[in-house]
Amino acid sequence: MILVPLCVLLLAVAPAVAAAQPTADESPVTLRWHRVTPAVVEGKGWTDTEGDFDRFPARAKDDLRKPVWDLSQHSAGLSVQFVSDATRIRVRWTVTQDRLALPHMPTTGVSGLDLYANERGAWYFVGGARPTESPTNDADVIVGLSPTPREFRLYLPLYNGVSRLEVGVPEEATLRFVPSSKARPVVVYGTSITQGCCASRPGMSYTAMLGRRLDVPVINLGFSGNGKAEPEVARLLAELDPAIYVLDALPNLTPQQVDERMPAFIATIRAARPRTPIVLVEHLLYPNLRFRKEKAADVATANASLRRIYETRRQAGDRHITLVPSATLLGTDGDGTVDDSHPTELGFARMVDGLEPHLRRLLPKTQTSR
Amino acid sequence: MILVPLCVLLLAVAPAVAAAQPTADESPVTLRWHRVTPAVVEGKGWTDTEGDFDRFPARAKDDLRKPVWDLSQHSAGLSVQFVSDATRIRVRWTVTQDRLALPHMPTTGVSGLDLYANERGAWYFVGGARPTESPTNDADVIVGLSPTPREFRLYLPLYNGVSRLEVGVPEEATLRFVPSSKARPVVVYGTSITQGCCASRPGMSYTAMLGRRLDVPVINLGFSGNGKAEPEVARLLAELDPAIYVLDALPNLTPQQVDERMPAFIATIRAARPRTPIVLVEHLLYPNLRFRKEKAADVATANASLRRIYETRRQAGDRHITLVPSATLLGTDGDGTVDDSHPTELGFARMVDGLEPHLRRLLPKTQTSR
Known part of the structure; x- marks a missing residue:
């Protein structure tokens, strides 16, 4: 039996036929x-x-x-x-x-x-x-x-x-x-990157990969271009009772918005969930920052703000907050994205390699997914 | 400056506008x-x-x-x-x-x-x-x-x-x-996988990645669904004078065709290029072979044939032929492809990790690309 070369079918025939599934058994x-x-x-x-x-x-x-609501109707x-x-x-x-x-x-x-x-x-x-x-x-x-x-x-x-x-x-x-799992999930809030752009298939988004690696339910609250850390979204997140919150919204916030919004966003969640781990993820170091000094400075400023917010909370006694540095989340060869910001599966795999140890450490030892 | 969330633009506006490039500077x-x-x-x-x-x-x-000719007009x-x-x-x-x-x-x-x-x-x-x-x-x-x-x-x-x-x-x-490089290139002959399906952008095909890693020109002769090891293609390959030939066509050949065609294909090249290294790449071990015994048997048969062809040539005194086993070329977690056969960038990166040491060893020590 020959393995079906689907790509070439698509070259030769009309679209509707071309897209037929590679069924080895047509009976x-x-x-x-x-x-x-x-x-x-x-x-x-x-x-x-x-x-x-x-x-x-x-x-x-x-x-x-409206954009947040509309995106919440995507099944990411x-x-x-x-x-x-x-x-x-x-x-x-x-x-x-x-x-x-x-x-x-x-x-x-x-x-x-x-x-x-x-x-x-x-x-x-x-x-x-x-x-x-x-x-x-x-x-x-x-x-x-x-x-x-x-x-x-x-x-x-x-x-x-x-x-x-x-x-x-x-x-x-x-x-x-x-039936869906009764285990406490990991909730990830963020941007298009969290939503899964640009995985080639749904199982390769970074939240899906984390779920498989950690054997834990993951709730994807990524909203493409709209991970803007608004109070109404924080209130929704605070309704949940997850094992961990992961906040990965920086690429959708200006450095100024990081300062203005993230402390209140975290405080809203923390007021409802005093001891639930909150993981703050730094802005990814996009591959071409090495060629664009101005853009690199913005990312550095946003990350410095996030680190100050993290340190302020720690100094105020919050022992359940973690910061994940972005230094290694996309690798160093520049090959992890399709367009300098959205990871491919190579980039997502690297993100998961970087995030997994932090989340594994924070998950309850007795956590079982079902 | 905020990093442009292109995914979301595409949700909100008409296609022509949506697809505008993320230009930070519109002046x-x-x-x-x-x-x-x-x-x-x-x-x-x-x-x-x-x-x-x-x-x-x-x-x-x-x-x-005709399909081979048509595909040769793709700029892969x-x-x-x-x-x-x-x-x-x-x-x-x-x-x-x-x-x-x-x-x-x-x-x-x-x-x-x-x-x-x-x-x-x-x-x-x-x-x-x-x-x-x-x-x-x-x-x-x-x-x-x-x-x-x-x-x-x-x-x-x-x-x-x-x-x-x-x-x-x-x-x-x-x-x-x-001007294009005068260095002797690596020539890779193969299937849709060689042509680059399914990289998210051209620079992430495995031939492009190999070229960057090895700092050598690479000629991509991948023909989607049509890497069928025909004599007329072998004669064309034999016209070239590369540093290495890589033959990666097994996914487009039935096990029987491997036996029938590959010895002659190799012999045609070898007759013209007596001492040029020829690298035979085994059929990738597609992720879902673990669930499909019949398909797995076909792949194993094809790989066994290729190994026999390799051993026959070695025993006949050809010291410039190499076999690359596929065992690690896609990893073992099953996550390297979009559709069980075509690698994503994660799969391509793993292929390059597996192929690079073989090719590096075979490249002339004095090779410089320009």
Whole structure:
């Protein structure tokens, strides 16, 4: 059997055909479709949402700036777990926006899904589903699996909303969704980088990678261009009771806004959660700062502000606040981003290498994810 | 100054506006455009090409299968070097195909350009240019550079052809193209993976990364889905006089085709180049082979065939042939690809980590690139 060279198919044929999934097995199979309900969605901070795959509660709509609200309807960081012995797994999903890709991020990351399976406690990539049209797609994720019961995790789109999601397996296969985890999650608040720009598929955003590495639920509260540390967002974060808060919003704040907003943002969370660890992440040292002195100075100023805020809190007796320096979060060779600010998977892997030890140290020793 | 959150711009505004480059400096500047001529294109094996940025000579057109010829008109692996003291660098380029992206590879990698600058002998990413329409785009790569003369390298699109390319700098800036290197190159023959699918930008294909790491010109002869080890392609490769041949075509060959074609392919090259190192690369161990026994068996069979071919040649006295095992080329966590076969930058970086020591050992000690 030859492994299907999908890239070339796309060169030769019409778009609709070209985008056909690389199914090695085209034999007709009767599938049974299992609809994903909110109770089994992992990575949601609130259950009282407008849509099943939204990230903020419906009641927050009027308080938030419109871009924040709109972005909260992207399914970034959400996933679904199920146990199945299926040899073939198909997905059918409906997105809320026509825009399936970004110029620097493919459809697979913006609007696609990808699947992992657990093997002896570790998660391994199984396959992905490519959207080819809006709003509804229906695509094989994997065919030819050996028929062993496995635990799967399906990651949802990073830069699109989802209004409906179903998993299809051959009718003779079993499929049981796993209720969402009751473990206290890690909550990450931030920018487009947190939201997952520019992972090639949802499972490779840095919050998803952290979740797999630490075996902990992660709530992605990244809002592209809008991680602006506003009081109404701080109040929402304070409603949660996570194991750790990670605040990674500096690239969306001017140095002045760091000074003006971050102390109050932290104070709001701290008032509600006196002993929950808060991790402050410095502004990434973007690759081309070495060539742009003015931009480099701004980043240095923002990071100096964050460090002062951190030190002020420590001196005031807050023992549950941590600062993660950015020096090594993107490596030093300049190759970690697509566009000087948004990491590729290489950059995200480096970020996770840098963040993981800090978070691992702060997680409760008894933490188990389920 | 706030760092521009491009992802969010794309959510809020119309496509044409959304895709505007993240120029921090919008002040009107009179630019002088410098057209790139074939004499300064790096990574071309032949000068007698139909288009300036083609990869095979025009006379090969009738010998080659049409898909191979068509793919040879993609500018994968080509780059251009220049020295400039410009504070702003803009590019204007015309592509040959309307399709600017693939479902699993963004426009930036398929049809975009990216720029590196040399600092004390190492190459660092400067910025990229995003195509937003077909056929011609005109975009800033970088603004706000400190005005020091630097050596730059501009990488061309991986999955599109280029019919015209110009570099624009402010009229008071100097710009001098550097003639293409006279050093013996590394020639890499292979599949979509070699061609660069699915790097997010051209400078992150594995051939481009190898070129920077080893400081050697690399000729990319990757043909998506069509690295089929045909005799007519072997004859073309044998015309070249490289420092090393790397043959990385197994994912496009059935196990049977490996047996049928690779010995003759190697023999054709060897007849012309008796002592040039030939590096055989095993089929990548795709992440989900662990879940698909049948597919895994095919890959194992293909790799066993390649090893037999390698051992037969060694036993026949060929001391200039090397085999690179695939065991570590994608890592072991399954996270190196977008779709189980095409590496992301994380996968490409791992491939380069695995390939680099073999190639470094084989390069002439006196090799200098210019």
